[in-house]
Amino acid sequence: MKIERAIDLKSLQRGIDQDSEAQLSSVKSILNQVKEQGDAALFELTEKFDGVQLKELQVSPEEIRQAYEEIDDEMVEIIKEAARNIEEYHVQQKKQSWFFTRQDGTLLGQKITPLDSVGVYVPGGTAAYPSSVLMGVTPAKVAGVERIVLISPPDKNGKLPAGVLVAANESGVAEIYKSGGAQAIGALAYGTETIQNVDKIVGPGNLYVALAKREVFGTVDIDMIAGPSEIAVLADQTANPSYIAADLLSQAEHDPRSAAVLVTTSEVLAEQVAEEVDKQLQTLPRREIAGEAVRNYGAIYLVDNLKDGIHLINEIAPEHLEVMTESPMELLGQIKHAGAIFLGPNSSEPVGDYFAGSNHVLPTSGTARFSSPLNVDDFTKKSSVIMYSETAIKDNAKKIAAFARLEGLEAHARAVEKRLGETEHE
Amino acid sequence: MKIERAIDLKSLQRGIDQDSEAQLSSVKSILNQVKEQGDAALFELTEKFDGVQLKELQVSPEEIRQAYEEIDDEMVEIIKEAARNIEEYHVQQKKQSWFFTRQDGTLLGQKITPLDSVGVYVPGGTAAYPSSVLMGVTPAKVAGVERIVLISPPDKNGKLPAGVLVAANESGVAEIYKSGGAQAIGALAYGTETIQNVDKIVGPGNLYVALAKREVFGTVDIDMIAGPSEIAVLADQTANPSYIAADLLSQAEHDPRSAAVLVTTSEVLAEQVAEEVDKQLQTLPRREIAGEAVRNYGAIYLVDNLKDGIHLINEIAPEHLEVMTESPMELLGQIKHAGAIFLGPNSSEPVGDYFAGSNHVLPTSGTARFSSPLNVDDFTKKSSVIMYSETAIKDNAKKIAAFARLEGLEAHARAVEKRLGETEHE
Incomplete structure (x- = not known):
């Protein structure tokens, strides 16, 4: 795994496959067939x-x-x-x-x-x-x-x-x-x-x-359109390189297009993680997939301080973020964009995939900027409820009618004025 | 406005314009131009x-x-x-x-x-x-x-x-x-x-x-893709036909494709509303738009009882629903699908468009089955937070590893086992 000082997030971007136009027409034909037959x-x-x-x-x-x-x-x-x-x-x-x-x-x-x-x-x-x-x-x-x-x-x-x-x-x-x-x-x-x-x-x-x-x-x-999995780890010199390498590889083994990124303030840690990744990779059953992912979408970024590190993390808006620093909980307030945030050395990402209780369906490809993990709200919807009393409508009908007329919507104005018992338009 | 006993909701459906393929290619070209220039x-x-x-x-x-x-x-x-x-x-x-x-x-x-x-x-x-x-x-x-x-x-x-x-x-x-x-x-x-x-x-x-x-x-x-506006009114014999007609027209004046539907248990009311709509329509500035909407997507459905009426409303899943019955609040629990629910004779729909406080950006075209009014949640996102202690990971690592291996994901299993201090794979 390479250590990079020049940060180029573009190289981590993985668009939809080039073939998608052809595949889209195939998908449309399949959907039609199911609809008809x-x-x-x-x-x-x-x-x-x-x-x-x-x-x-x-x-x-x-x-x-x-x-x-x-x-x-x-x-x-x-x-x-x-x-x-x-x-x-x-x-x-x-x-x-x-x-x-x-x-x-x-x-x-x-x-x-x-x-x-x-x-x-x-x-x-x-x-x-x-x-x-x-x-x-x-x-x-x-x-x-x-x-x-x-x-x-x-x-x-x-x-x-x-x-x-x-x-x-x-x-x-x-x-x-x-x-x-x-x-x-x-x-x-x-x-x-x-x-x-x-x-x-x-x-x-x-x-x-x-x-x-x-x-x-x-x-x-x-729900969202899911892309390949991603993990970003933010770590300082207190972190265990072997844990980080193992966690990076746990996401890399999903897909050759998975991304695995370490952002660290420690050059020593960066070198240790790079070595550990290469070492642990060799005995993995899915080493071909994980290896390709690490080569293409793996990166170790060295930053001057944790503030810069968090800025970078927010730019990436990773699906999974692990924070392995001296006081991870103190950094939580600064983390704006991440699907799931794993704090401390024991919160290995697969804990969330299987067992802890939070959802593993998470926003990918930077969509954590505006999307959320799959959650209960996704399976409910809201309806507004409005009940005006006779007093409320009598007090406000003229104001509402004026607003409607400002927008050129006379029937709206007349509907509320009806409640005043006015009949001039009839 | 016609009174119908045979309920055909399909006639209320308004798809996207037929021209949309041509318009889509124009939209794509405009988007590209903005992206480039x-x-x-x-x-x-x-x-x-x-x-x-x-x-x-x-x-x-x-x-x-x-x-x-x-x-x-x-x-x-x-x-x-x-x-x-x-x-x-x-x-x-x-x-x-x-x-x-x-x-x-x-x-x-x-x-x-x-x-x-x-x-x-x-x-x-x-x-x-x-x-x-x-x-x-x-x-x-x-x-x-x-x-x-x-x-x-x-x-x-x-x-x-x-x-x-x-x-x-x-x-x-x-x-x-x-x-x-x-x-x-x-x-x-x-x-x-x-x-x-x-x-x-x-x-x-x-x-x-x-x-x-x-x-x-x-x-x-x-946010959602908005279609033409809709209003459905559920009413019994206690309702004021003049209010209903005015409210139906307030939505009809938006667009020739707006839908305005009355569902009622009262044949007398149905006839009075039909008459009132025709009468009130004549003096509206936007009578051409509202008239076309009422002719094409207006309907008065007679139902045997309020239970059938509510069933029909839930089928329609209207953007706006007005309930003008003897005890509207008692029906609220049965209403499953509606963007905004206006209860009682004084809650004229434009009250919600302008003034009451609820949002007027609402799901249309039956999407109230699964969509919500525009709301604060739409402008926030959630991140899961997971912190495992040393005890938690030591107690659960073997279980999590077993689950990962059931899915064939060995690197996931090893990542959690790393926290047990096991080194057999290194």
Whole structure:
């Protein structure tokens, strides 16, 4: 890993793939096919892309029972404990409806209502992600969403990974379907004979999934478009280089386009981390992926002081930030832009991926400037509540009418003046 | 206005214009021009589309002073009172950062941070919308956004409407620019020599503005894509037909594609409202627009009982809902999908457009199923905070590592195991 004094954040930027125009047209055609042909399209496209002829789209209770047999009991207990931790965190995010009143009889409020239905997409492919199930489903369940649907691509045998099924069952999902890619997003957005459409689709996926989510946005709501994972570590001379190297590599192993950045005030630490990364990399099973990520999107930046370091971190707005300095909590107030902030030497990033309780669906590619981790608010919506009394409208109708006329909207003015019993326009 | 017993909600649906493909390519080219040429593009496009050669993009203090001279003092006081009401409502939406701790030394939290910078687009054209200024700026200000920029298309004399400038000044905007359409959105998203780019763009606009916002989404955040206005009224035999007709027309006058729907249990009321709409329509200055809206997207639906009525309202998920029944507050719990809910005979919809305090930027076209009124949360973002103690990591590292290995992510497992002092992989 290289140590750099000239800071060039542009080199860390990873846009959407160059091929996306061609892929977009493919995604549009898949979405149309699902819209027009429903289930038939899902069966056909699953055979084409996942190489399996499905008999049923929905996972059966028998398949869920089998999944528990495949996973050892200790692992089931770990999944259950993680689910409890995740629920404990997300319960804190729940909001109440509220109102306030004015002396003139006005009541104004905000009503919080859970969404009716949500679809959680869980990626398949080479790895299975039961943790993504917990992270997508739990905030929806805590929000009070009545219908939570899970969808994920099947393997060559037409099955979903046992861990995914166990996590789905533990988090209380009642409907699980086998379908992946753009076709799964189409099914959730438009509905098919078997799969009723939902109001919102969440969960990460490959480029096809991301493009499909963007296409159906408006018909349904979506969460963010997830890019490759990122980690930034802010550290001073007190930090453990071996911890930092391990944590950087934990994100680098996700994807050759993952970014792993150390920002440090210590040249000694910088050199030690660079060495440690190279050393730890050699024995990693996914060393090719992690190595490519570190070469292309890895960097160690030396800064003069922590203030400059934090400025740089805020510029990067990383998905994951670890702070390993003498007094990490004291720096929290200065950190403006980061999806998740891990404080101190023991808060290794994977703690948040699996177990602590916070969500691991986080804003990437600098969108932490304006986006949030997946949370309970994402599964509710607000309605304003307005009740004017007779006194309130009589006191204010003329003012409201004047404002409406300033905007040239006479019917607005007359609507409030009607409440004064005025009839000059009739 | 027609009374219908067969309920066909599809006839109320208004998609995006058929021309949008051609307009999209025009929008893309405008955005590129702004990205490449900056200010020069803004001057050129403003001359082309708004018919005026600007000298400066930014509104001067002198122009703001002149605006106050153009608006009478009473109107300024009304704008100030509306601004205070809007602030009072939005202050209630402000959220605190929070944390909780576990006995093992774990601290988990959620940090709320305002966005750094926001751009508020205010439409121009035939009407001026000072109220949109208050509604876009106030929640950003309450959220704590440091830099709030306002942008709006100039008239043929190169000026912005006096009401817009007064509202902007009263709500504390320091930067106001003259530019409209897709070019204004491009300037906010990419920045120019004069206009520094922002992190989020809010505010309604025409189709070009909507398409441009959708294009730049990802580079910056946006609020919702606003469609034509809608009002639905749920009423029983106790309601005043003249009030209902006036309120329906207040939304119909916005746009020929506005929707105005009455859902009622009373056939007598239905007939009276139908008559009243026709009568009141005749003397409206904007009767052509309102008339077309009522003919194309107006409907009176008769239902057997209020339960069916509420079911229908939830299907429509209207932007504005008025409830004029004997006990409107008792129905609030059953209303799931509506942007703003106006209760009782005195809560005429324009009350919410201008004055009561709630936001008038609301989800349209059925998106109230999953979207919210513009609010303070839209101008903040959350960061998760995770601090594990030595005890917490030692107690849980093996469990976390097992979960990571279940997902095939060995570097994740090793990162947490590093904290156990294990070195077997080195």
